[in-house]
Amino acid sequence: xxxxxxxxxxxxxxxxxxxxxxxxxxxxxxxxxxxxxxxxxxxxxxxxxxxxxxxxxxxxxxxxxxxxxxxxxxxxxxxxxxxxxxxxxxxxxxxxxxxxxxxxxxxxxxxxx
Amino acid sequence: xxxxxxxxxxxxxxxxxxxxxxxxxxxxxxxxxxxxxxxxxxxxxxxxxxxxxxxxxxxxxxxxxxxxxxxxxxxxxxxxxxxxxxxxxxxxxxxxxxxxxxxxxxxxxxxxxx
Numbered sequence: 001x002x003x004x005x006x007x008x009x010x011x012x013x014x015x016x017x018x019x020x021x022x023x024x025x026x027x028x029x030x031x032x033x034x035x036x037x038x039x040x041x042x043x044x045x046x047x048x049x050x051x052x053x054x055x056x057x058x059x060x061x062x063x064x065x066x067x068x069x070x071x072x073x074x075x076x077x078x079x080x081x082x083x084x085x086x087x088x089x090x091x092x093x094x095x096x097x098x099x100x101x102x103x104x105x106x107x108x109x110x111x112x113x
Numbered sequence: 114x115x116x117x118x119x120x121x122x123x124x125x126x127x128x129x130x131x132x133x134x135x136x137x138x139x140x141x142x143x144x145x146x147x148x149x150x151x152x153x154x155x156x157x158x159x160x161x162x163x164x165x166x167x168x169x170x171x172x173x174x175x176x177x178x179x180x181x182x183x184x185x186x187x188x189x190x191x192x193x194x195x196x197x198x199x200x201x202x203x204x205x206x207x208x209x210x211x212x213x214x215x216x217x218x219x220x221x222x223x224x225x226x227x
Contacts, residue, residue, distance in 0.1 A: 032214050043119075043206055043220035044157075051214055090156065096214040098162070100147045105156045 006104035021076040023091030119219035136207030142187035143209035151204040163190040
Protein backbone atom coordinates (compact mmCIF):
# COMPACT_ATOMS: atom_id res chain seq x y z
CA UNK A 1 0.00 0.00 0.00
CA UNK A 2 1.10 3.52 -0.65
CA UNK A 3 2.07 5.77 2.23
CA UNK A 4 3.64 9.15 2.71
CA UNK A 5 5.63 10.36 5.69
CA UNK A 6 6.30 13.97 6.45
CA UNK A 7 8.55 13.80 9.51
CA UNK A 8 8.26 17.45 10.48
CA UNK A 9 4.93 18.57 11.90
CA UNK A 10 5.95 22.21 12.26
CA UNK A 11 8.89 24.19 10.97
CA UNK A 12 9.78 27.79 11.69
CA UNK A 13 12.17 29.70 9.47
CA UNK A 14 13.24 33.29 9.23
CA UNK A 15 12.17 35.32 6.24
CA UNK A 16 14.87 35.13 3.59
CA UNK A 17 16.27 31.86 4.89
CA UNK A 18 16.28 28.67 2.87
CA UNK A 19 13.70 25.95 3.38
CA UNK A 20 13.57 22.21 2.98
CA UNK A 21 10.47 20.17 3.77
CA UNK A 22 10.95 16.44 3.91
CA UNK A 23 8.78 13.80 2.32
CA UNK A 24 9.34 10.06 2.19
CA UNK A 25 7.04 7.70 0.38
CA UNK A 26 6.39 4.01 0.17
CA UNK A 27 5.25 2.64 -3.14
CA UNK A 28 6.08 -0.46 -5.15
CA UNK A 29 6.35 1.07 -8.60
CA UNK A 30 7.40 4.45 -9.91
CA UNK A 31 5.18 6.89 -8.08
CA UNK A 32 3.57 10.08 -9.16
CA UNK A 33 4.55 12.64 -6.55
CA UNK A 34 3.02 15.96 -5.67
CA UNK A 35 3.44 18.87 -3.31
CA UNK A 36 0.42 20.97 -2.39
CA UNK A 37 0.10 24.08 -0.25
CA UNK A 38 -2.96 24.99 1.80
CA UNK A 39 -3.65 28.29 3.48
CA UNK A 40 -6.04 28.30 6.46
CA UNK A 41 -9.61 27.60 5.40
CA UNK A 42 -8.62 27.22 1.78
CA UNK A 43 -8.35 24.39 -0.70
CA UNK A 44 -5.16 22.88 -2.01
CA UNK A 45 -2.92 24.51 -4.56
CA UNK A 46 -0.53 22.38 -6.57
CA UNK A 47 3.06 23.55 -6.20
CA UNK A 48 4.74 20.95 -8.37
CA UNK A 49 4.60 17.37 -9.51
CA UNK A 50 6.89 14.58 -10.63
CA UNK A 51 5.81 11.94 -13.09
CA UNK A 52 9.03 10.94 -14.86
CA UNK A 53 12.17 12.36 -16.42
CA UNK A 54 14.32 14.99 -14.77
CA UNK A 55 14.39 14.30 -11.07
CA UNK A 56 14.64 17.97 -10.16
CA UNK A 57 11.32 19.64 -10.79
CA UNK A 58 10.51 23.29 -10.67
CA UNK A 59 7.22 24.56 -9.40
CA UNK A 60 5.38 27.76 -8.79
CA UNK A 61 6.35 30.44 -6.30
CA UNK A 62 10.03 29.57 -6.54
CA UNK A 63 9.71 26.06 -5.12
CA UNK A 64 11.56 23.03 -6.38
CA UNK A 65 11.67 19.39 -5.37
CA UNK A 66 14.05 16.55 -6.05
CA UNK A 67 13.01 12.94 -6.53
CA UNK A 68 15.53 10.51 -5.09
CA UNK A 69 14.51 6.97 -5.82
CA UNK A 70 17.27 5.45 -3.69
CA UNK A 71 16.02 7.34 -0.65
CA UNK A 72 12.31 7.18 -1.51
CA UNK A 73 12.23 10.90 -0.96
CA UNK A 74 10.73 13.93 -2.63
CA UNK A 75 11.87 16.91 -0.58
CA UNK A 76 10.60 20.39 -1.24
CA UNK A 77 13.00 23.32 -1.25
CA UNK A 78 13.00 27.06 -1.59
CA UNK A 79 16.16 29.18 -1.47
CA UNK A 80 14.59 32.22 0.16
CA UNK A 81 11.35 32.09 2.09
CA UNK A 82 8.83 34.92 2.07
CA UNK A 83 6.35 35.65 4.83
CA UNK A 84 3.53 34.76 2.44
CA UNK A 85 4.85 31.20 2.27
CA UNK A 86 3.51 30.50 5.76
CA UNK A 87 0.96 27.73 5.25
CA UNK A 88 0.44 23.97 5.50
CA UNK A 89 2.34 21.86 3.00
CA UNK A 90 1.25 18.39 1.93
CA UNK A 91 3.20 15.79 0.06
CA UNK A 92 1.12 13.24 -1.84
CA UNK A 93 1.72 10.10 -3.87
CA UNK A 94 -0.45 8.54 -6.52
CA UNK A 95 -0.42 5.69 -8.97
CA UNK A 96 -2.09 7.61 -11.75
CA UNK A 97 -5.29 6.78 -13.56
CA UNK A 98 -8.36 6.39 -11.38
CA UNK A 99 -6.46 5.98 -8.16
CA UNK A 100 -6.78 8.66 -5.49
CA UNK A 101 -3.87 10.45 -3.91
CA UNK A 102 -2.47 9.46 -0.55
CA UNK A 103 -1.42 12.41 1.53
CA UNK A 104 1.15 12.88 4.24
CA UNK A 105 0.07 14.45 7.51
CA UNK A 106 1.39 17.83 6.44
CA UNK A 107 4.05 20.23 7.64
CA UNK A 108 3.04 23.60 8.99
CA UNK A 109 5.46 26.34 7.99
CA UNK A 110 5.77 29.47 10.09
CA UNK A 111 7.85 32.39 8.89
CA UNK A 112 9.30 34.89 11.33
CA UNK A 113 10.79 38.28 10.62
CA UNK B 114 -7.85 25.50 -17.34
CA UNK B 115 -8.56 22.62 -14.96
CA UNK B 116 -10.70 24.50 -12.48
CA UNK B 117 -12.78 22.71 -9.90
CA UNK B 118 -15.45 24.52 -7.94
CA UNK B 119 -17.43 23.57 -4.86
CA UNK B 120 -20.69 24.90 -3.59
CA UNK B 121 -21.40 26.00 -0.98
CA UNK B 122 -18.09 27.12 0.46
CA UNK B 123 -19.52 27.22 3.94
CA UNK B 124 -22.69 25.78 5.45
CA UNK B 125 -24.17 25.64 8.90
CA UNK B 126 -27.04 23.27 9.59
CA UNK B 127 -29.00 21.86 12.47
CA UNK B 128 -28.39 18.36 13.71
CA UNK B 129 -30.58 15.84 11.90
CA UNK B 130 -30.82 17.74 8.63
CA UNK B 131 -29.21 16.80 5.32
CA UNK B 132 -26.69 18.88 3.42
CA UNK B 133 -25.71 18.62 -0.23
CA UNK B 134 -22.28 19.70 -1.47
CA UNK B 135 -21.60 20.11 -5.16
CA UNK B 136 -18.30 19.59 -6.93
CA UNK B 137 -17.99 20.79 -10.51
CA UNK B 138 -15.24 20.60 -13.07
CA UNK B 139 -15.67 23.89 -14.89
CA UNK B 140 -13.62 23.50 -18.04
CA UNK B 141 -13.03 19.80 -18.44
CA UNK B 142 -14.86 16.54 -18.15
CA UNK B 143 -14.08 14.32 -15.21
CA UNK B 144 -15.09 10.69 -15.27
CA UNK B 145 -13.63 10.30 -11.81
CA UNK B 146 -13.86 12.59 -8.83
CA UNK B 147 -12.70 12.05 -5.29
CA UNK B 148 -14.12 13.22 -1.99
CA UNK B 149 -11.83 13.91 0.93
CA UNK B 150 -12.47 14.96 4.49
CA UNK B 151 -10.14 17.07 6.56
CA UNK B 152 -10.43 17.65 10.28
CA UNK B 153 -8.77 20.73 11.82
CA UNK B 154 -5.00 20.58 11.68
CA UNK B 155 -5.08 17.16 10.07
CA UNK B 156 -4.42 15.75 6.64
CA UNK B 157 -6.89 14.83 3.95
CA UNK B 158 -8.52 11.46 4.25
CA UNK B 159 -10.14 9.88 1.24
CA UNK B 160 -13.81 9.16 1.75
CA UNK B 161 -14.87 7.83 -1.62
CA UNK B 162 -14.19 7.65 -5.33
CA UNK B 163 -16.99 8.92 -7.50
CA UNK B 164 -17.33 7.49 -11.00
CA UNK B 165 -19.66 8.99 -13.57
CA UNK B 166 -22.62 6.76 -14.23
CA UNK B 167 -21.83 4.17 -11.59
CA UNK B 168 -21.87 3.70 -7.86
CA UNK B 169 -19.24 5.35 -5.76
CA UNK B 170 -16.51 3.34 -4.10
CA UNK B 171 -16.27 4.08 -0.40
CA UNK B 172 -13.24 3.74 1.80
CA UNK B 173 -13.34 1.44 4.76
CA UNK B 174 -15.13 2.99 7.69
CA UNK B 175 -17.10 5.51 5.63
CA UNK B 176 -20.85 4.98 5.89
CA UNK B 177 -22.24 4.97 2.39
CA UNK B 178 -25.79 5.42 3.62
CA UNK B 179 -24.75 8.54 5.47
CA UNK B 180 -22.52 10.08 2.83
CA UNK B 181 -24.43 9.74 -0.43
CA UNK B 182 -22.45 10.39 -3.57
CA UNK B 183 -23.95 10.94 -6.98
CA UNK B 184 -21.92 11.53 -10.14
CA UNK B 185 -24.69 12.10 -12.63
CA UNK B 186 -22.70 13.95 -15.28
CA UNK B 187 -19.12 14.35 -16.44
CA UNK B 188 -18.85 17.71 -14.71
CA UNK B 189 -20.78 17.27 -11.48
CA UNK B 190 -20.49 15.10 -8.41
CA UNK B 191 -22.54 15.68 -5.28
CA UNK B 192 -21.97 14.60 -1.70
CA UNK B 193 -25.01 14.56 0.56
CA UNK B 194 -24.46 14.27 4.28
CA UNK B 195 -27.68 12.75 5.57
CA UNK B 196 -28.95 13.28 9.10
CA UNK B 197 -25.90 15.33 9.94
CA UNK B 198 -24.55 15.38 13.47
CA UNK B 199 -21.94 17.59 15.12
CA UNK B 200 -19.25 14.95 14.61
CA UNK B 201 -19.76 15.35 10.84
CA UNK B 202 -18.52 18.92 11.09
CA UNK B 203 -15.43 19.06 8.93
CA UNK B 204 -13.85 20.48 5.80
CA UNK B 205 -14.89 18.51 2.73
CA UNK B 206 -12.73 18.75 -0.39
CA UNK B 207 -13.32 17.22 -3.78
CA UNK B 208 -10.88 16.66 -6.59
CA UNK B 209 -11.27 15.75 -10.22
CA UNK B 210 -8.93 13.65 -12.31
CA UNK B 211 -7.51 15.61 -15.20
CA UNK B 212 -5.32 14.38 -18.03
CA UNK B 213 -4.73 10.97 -16.55
CA UNK B 214 -2.39 11.54 -13.68
CA UNK B 215 -3.24 14.90 -12.26
CA UNK B 216 -5.91 15.86 -9.83
CA UNK B 217 -7.19 19.34 -9.29
CA UNK B 218 -8.85 20.24 -6.05
CA UNK B 219 -11.87 22.31 -5.26
CA UNK B 220 -11.65 25.10 -2.68
CA UNK B 221 -13.41 23.02 -0.05
CA UNK B 222 -16.68 23.25 1.87
CA UNK B 223 -16.73 23.87 5.57
CA UNK B 224 -19.64 22.11 7.23
CA UNK B 225 -20.68 23.05 10.74
CA UNK B 226 -23.45 21.03 12.34
CA UNK B 227 -25.05 22.58 15.40
